[in-house]
Amino acid sequence: MPAGKARAARLIGFLGILAGIVLILGGGIVWGMVSSQLAAEKITVSEDAAFLAGADVRGPLTAFAQADIINHHALAASDGKTYAELEQDDPVRATMMNASFLRASLFTSVVSFGVAAFAIGLGLVIGAIGWVLTVLVPRQVIARD
Template structure:
């Protein structure tokens, strides 16, 4: 084997090892993120509402239960406001007397929709975090396997070069 070939093989070995290690770091990071988000959701002791389309009564600890609770929160908010959004309620408030009973009712409904929106955004953030954690874990596994494959290819190439010499 020539010096250039040996250097190339050494470089490729290092790339294989680095890829494997990076893959492990990604996989561990993704799993740790999933566990952390799940634990934080569990600490909130949220239960999916009984009238949810899916997972009714289940504790919110994963992406599906978080999504189900976010969905039912929106259903409740829309029912409380007769289907009107935060912006629509604001537009209606501007068309009534500021000190009137109707204005106060619209303001209360608008606050309900705003609170629901904040809760839904928090739950959707956890859904996205679970997705990113799964993606990073998957990429980590692929990188680790790629690192192993690179190392094996170098080994096989070295064996072939030794047998032909």
């Protein structure tokens, strides 16, 4: 391999490692921030939830479990009707609206956890590719040319 191409490959490898580290750190920071914000709300998954009943809401699964049981409770209160299906003057409509907002907030945190996990995974892959490039083109090869 010519020295110029070897230098370029090695540089891309180092940039890949650096990008991987940034993505892993960024994803970890976002995961931690979302988790701490959920924990600060002191939400507990309802005892009648389908799964994770009684657990503190601080991660994607507990947030999903609580959003699911909120929907169940709201539909029970409205006889199975959604917010849009209720008459505008129906007093249950406010309950459905609040339930919808709570569920949307919890689902937003679930999506945030997913994006953070994606960033961490992508960081691992890009960092590994960068490491492979630096290993395949050792410094001695560039120095000999």
